[in-house]
Amino acid sequence: NAGVMQNPRHLVRRRGQEARLRCSPMKGHSHVYWYRQLPEEGLKFMVYLQKENIIDESGMPKERFSAEFPKEGPSILRIQQVVRGDSAAYFCASSHFRTSGSYEQYFGPGTRLTVT
């Protein structure tokens, strides 16, 4: 059973460009979370999605950031007009249904975004 997959693993963008980060959850998982980790800091929650729905986006910056989890395909975190402050590691996690009693989130390897 493959784990959570993220790509690309490393992404370099110039200021003003767009960054697209992809996350494929573990097989059978329908909940996806995105977290951001700035250098030397802990992870900060960004957004929680289920298929075709954004459940909680309280951690997302109001501008330039968006996320989706379509019926088919991976979840996408999109950052428009990137700035140097967006440089960070972006982690995706997935989990099963809450009602199944399984709460644990499984983390992907992360995408390290560098804005030059």
Place this chain on the structure above:
Amino acid sequence: ELKVEQNPLFLSMQEGKNYTIYCNYSTTSDRLYWYRQDPGKSLESLFVLLSNGAVKQEGRLMASLDTKARLSTLHITAAVHDLSATYFCAVDGISSNTDKLIFGTGTRLQVFP
């Protein structure tokens, strides 16, 4: 606003010694997690603590949870170099709508000979 604090932030310890990392959180939570992160890597799940008084052990690491005190501890016994990493605690269960994790600041552990 929920806050999760860890201490110490940095820990340098000699092989063979024991030490405890503390994780305090500010609001009632149903579940607490401990993760390990090596430099440039993702998070590795160590423990999931689901109830007051829960204690789990794996090798040289033991985690406990006191929900009344809003405190979890990660105890290291007879440290070895391979335990050098950053350790994070995280809590969730704050909201009925989301299981988002709130992470602590992390404890960077370095074990030297």
